Amino acid sequence: MNTYHRHDSGSIRFVIYLDGSRTFFGFPEAPLKASKVYLRELEDLFMDIEMKHPSGSQLEEKTWQTLRKLEKSNKRVHQKLMKYGLVDQRKALGLKEAFESYIDLRSSEGWAPRTTNNWHQTKTRVLQGFDPDMQISSITRSSMAIHFGDLRKKYAENTLIKDVKNVKQLWRHFFDEKDIPVNEMWKLAFKRKQSRASNNSGKEFIQPERFREALNTIKPLQEKTLLAYYRWMGARQNDAKGDFWEDVNWTKKAVNRFCCKKKEKIGWCPIPYEYFPLLKSWYEQVVLEQGKAEGPLFPWLRESASSNQSAHFISCLKRNKIQVWPKFFMSLRSSRSIEVRRLPNGRYLEAKWIGHTAEISDLHYDAVIDNDFDLVVNSAKSKQDEA
Secondary structure (H helix, E strand, C coil): CEEEEECCCCEEEEEEEECCEEEEEEEEHHHHHHCHHHHHHHHHHHHHHHHHCCCCCCCCHHHHHHHHHHHHHCHHHHHHHHHCCHHHCCCCCEHHHHHHHHHHHHHHCCCCHHHHHHHHHHHHHHCCCCCCCCEHHHCCHHHHHHHHHHHCCCCCHHHHHHHHHHHHHHHHHHHHCCCCCCCCCCCCCCCCCCCHHHHCCCCCCCCHHHHHHHHCCCCCHHHHHHHHHHHHHCCCCCHHHHCEHHHEECCCCEEEEEECCCCEEEEEEECCCCCHHHHHHHHHHHHHHHCCCCCECCHHHHCCCHHHHHHHHHHHHHHCCCCCCCCHHHHHHHHHHHHHCCCCCHHHHHHHHHCCCHHHHHHHCCCCCHHHHHHHHHHHHHHHHHC
């Protein structure tokens, strides 16, 4: 490695030989004269690159530290190093290879099949805008942002928000592993264009009276109790697959509920007074038929596909001329969320008992309902009567 001073242009060139070819990298002279430490770091950087190329040996730790400084101080030189593939000596990761190796790693550590599938879908969408063999170290944040802007024309915003999260997670992993010198995606963002109101579009608040009318059309006690479970416990369609009779505390009147999304229990959730008698009746029937109640609360959930269960409930309602609400299970869950949010400290309780974060609940599970109007109007009327 050689260093040349060009006094006519006030610059310093670092010259290295790669595969027998002479390659130089120029820097303004003044900053290097002002900092002998930085000059020495650059000399060590180019010397290390020249020595390790093309053997594929790992660069020194201090080389990676200098590369990170260089990315901020001299982007032109940094991009030139990226172009030659010199800053990716540890592992020349192509985009497709990076996704697949990370997915394989996490799957072996216990990722759920659903999560693995979601990551493969993210990979497919990202690869629509980049060559599969393109090194991830050469992909800039701006090019990725432009690509997601193009994807917006074909995919829902919620889908792309998850994709952006996955991309940032992927880059962070390989940066932490020092397979890439700079995490270009750490500031990658995707701005939502839809209003907050649109997040609640399509769902309805199912008034208790309307729900009871629909519930009365379901005759088998197990299925009736299950449908009520969705409304009064605020459960997702598959949450109850992880709930067992052993999770019910009759004295405390609570269920240690399961979250199918997180694959874990969310903790003790109170059994609403509207639901307790129905669950107790189902328990007594199980004890009468089997001698004791143990195992899944609702075995029927495991006997057919989710789509068949949904079709069963909807057909029962239609057969009895009950108007079916849109987003069948989601509306039941959000209805309970809306009610819990109106309790004292409801925002916190909703997060604990329904299983959202408070931020997600603010975005998706809040709405104005008829009861809000009644509370204000009736309160005002009462005060007028008293006067």
